[in-house]
Amino acid sequence: MTAPTGLTAKVTNTAVTLSWKGSTDNSQTGDAPAYYVYSGANLMATSMGDSVTVSSLLPNTAYTFTVQGYDKDGHASAESAPVSATTGAAASGPMKSAYFDQWGIYGNAYYPKNVATSGAASGLKVITYAFENIDPTSHTCFEAVKASDSTNDSDPNAGDGAGDAFADYQKSYTGDISVDGSSDAWSQPIKGNFNQLRELKAEDPNLRIVLSIGGWTYSKYFSDAAATAASRQAFVSSCINMFIKGNLPTGISGDASGGTASAAGLFDGIDIDWEYPGSADGHAGNHYSAADTANYTALLGEFRSELDAYGNSIGKHYLLTAALPSGQDKIADIQPAAISQYLDYGDIMTYDMHGAWETDGPTDFQDPLHASASDPSPVVAPGNEQYNIDETIKAYTKGDPQYGITGGFPASKLVLGVPFYFRGWSGVTAGSNYGLYEPATGASPVQTYTQEAGIADWKELVAQGLTTGSTVHWDPTTDSSWIYSNGTFYTGDTPQAITARGSYATANGLGGIFAYSFEGDDSSSTLINTLVKSMP
Structure with missing residues (x-):
């Protein structure tokens, strides 16, 4: 196998994009399907093509890179001639990010290419890839091809052993849906979403990709993984080995994809998206205990320690983030000041405060920005406050004694969340204000893509013509929007509401704004582009 030639480097802040002319393998056929990228003796990245962005490098630091071709059969080339590059200052400005759902490639046909064509990727700093699971026996990170019972909240074992290695790194992308227009070769060590996200970073070098573990369906075993120093170390090291060092397992469902350093x-x-430490309010069957409060902090400390140790050894800084609860009753079970010392930032899930699980209503906003005297919802025990975003932010930063919340989380590390989906009720009378705060008879109808009563993506409402004109309403007290049409009430964030939340985040010194998730947006990428513009 011949060595790669013509290696060049382009610096963008703390990322370096490398390009080269590929190897040829005279003992086989065709070009080498993969490349290792080194800085000295440190393996920094792999690539399935002839370019890659090496991100999360240290600012104002000199690096020397080489590239080596390899293939699935163990053939390897000599290393290329070296190229040197010195990084600049870290990118500045607010954190703007969005979740990319692993499963969005199926019914929604939402691929990393859609992110690229939206035009928003260049305005985002982070994409959070969701979700990976925790092994029910070993309590470590793992990969599998096994469907979850994710639409059945009453199933206590809905996520046990579930995973989607096929979507992650086995699916062969064709040129029409790939980021760079090329089709995957069968012999690539990794394909799927992982390789497409790598291509996306090559197009937008300042973009970083963070892997999310947990979520609503996959939080069952966090309590077990965090329970002891030994279990925390085993869990954290397994996740870093698999997803940061990139040692993906091979042979899952008979597929050869993966291998040492393949990702x-x-x-x-x-x-870390633990929903929720110390709380019975997560998915049915979730394990929890009072010890979770301290163990959650210790788990984040273990991640910070191991990420820093590995990052320091190769000249990188790895992000540690967490999806944080927004309800006072759940914030009371964590230690805001203590966890903040380990996190680069916290994504607050400032949504899902109300929805059709409140079967008979009254209808209400799923993410009111401010309190309203007209809000008929009960106060959150044991205090006297209702759910709203402003109360959440104050609880994290200043504390709230009536809930035992001590605060102390720096505002500059908090990132405010907005949903790209709407919660809905049916059987809602118009009342005096287009269905707001009125009784209901049940959840809104099942939709084409979300396939769940009581929820509708923004794109589904756009397709029904419900996002413009007389069906859309605005409440200036809560700075929130809603949609009312023929007895159906939807609560979520229109562009006006997203803009208001960005303005609030700026005015209150928050670190940024994020969305859950890309796939809910319309074909014009209305919401993600509004989010990018909402914080200057």
């Missing part, structure tokens, strides 16, 4: 350099950090 090296792809992920720029880890996101």
Whole structure:
């Protein structure tokens, strides 16, 4: 196998994009399907093509890179001639990010290419890839091809052993849906979403990709993984080995994809989405205990320690983030000041405060920005406050004694969340204000893409013509929007509401704004582009 030639480097802040002329393998046929990228003896990244962005490098630091071709059969080339590059200052400005759902490639046909064509990727700093699961026996990170029972909240074992290695790194992308227009070769060590996200970073070098573990369906075993120092170390090291060092397992469902360092350099950090430490309010069957409060802090400390140790050894800084609860009753079970010392930032899930699980209503906003005297919802025990975003932010930063919340989380590390989906009720009378705060008879109808009563993506409402004109309403007290049509009430964030939340985040010194998730947006990428513009 011949060595790669013509290696060049382009610096963008703390990322370096490398390009080269590929190897040829005279003992086989065709070009080498993959490349290792080194800085000295440190393996920094792998690539399935002839370019890659090495991200999360240290600012104002000199690096020397070489590239080596390899293939699935173990053939390897000599290393290329070296190229040197010195990084600049870290990118500035607010954190703007969005979740990319692993499963969005199926019914929604939402691929990383859609992010690229939206035009928003260049305005985002982070994409959070969701979700990976925790092994029910070993309590470590793992990969599998096994469907979850994710639409059945009453199933206590809905996520046990579930995973989607096929979507992650086995699916062969064709040129029409790939980021760079090329089709995957069958012999590539990794394909799927992982390789497409790598291609996306090559197009937008300032973009970082963070891997999220947990979520609503996959939080069952966090309590077990965090329970002891030994279990925390085993869990954290397994996740770093698999997703940061990139040692993906092979042979899952008979597929040869994966292998040592096959995903090296792809992920720029880890996101912990534990829903919720110490609380019975998570998915049915979730394990929890009072010890979760301290163990959650210790788990984040273990991630910070191990990410820093590995990052320091190769000249990188890895992000550690967390999806944080927004309800006072759930914030009371964590330690805001203590966890903030380990996190680069916290994504607050400032949504899902109300929805059709409140079967008979009254209708209400799923993410009111401010309190309203007209809000008929009960106060959150044991205090006297209702759910709203402003109360959440104050609880994290200043504390709230009536809930035992001590605060102390720096505002500059908090990132405010907005949903790209709407919660809905049916059987809602118009009342005096287009269905707001009125009784209901049940959840809104099942939709084409979301396939769940009581929820509708923005794009589904756009397709029904419900997002413009007389069906859209605005409440200046809560700075929130809603949609009312023929007895159906939807609550979520229109462009006006997203703009208001960006203005609030700026005025209150928050670190940024994020969305859950890309696939809910319309074909014009209305919401993600509004989010990018909402914080200057």
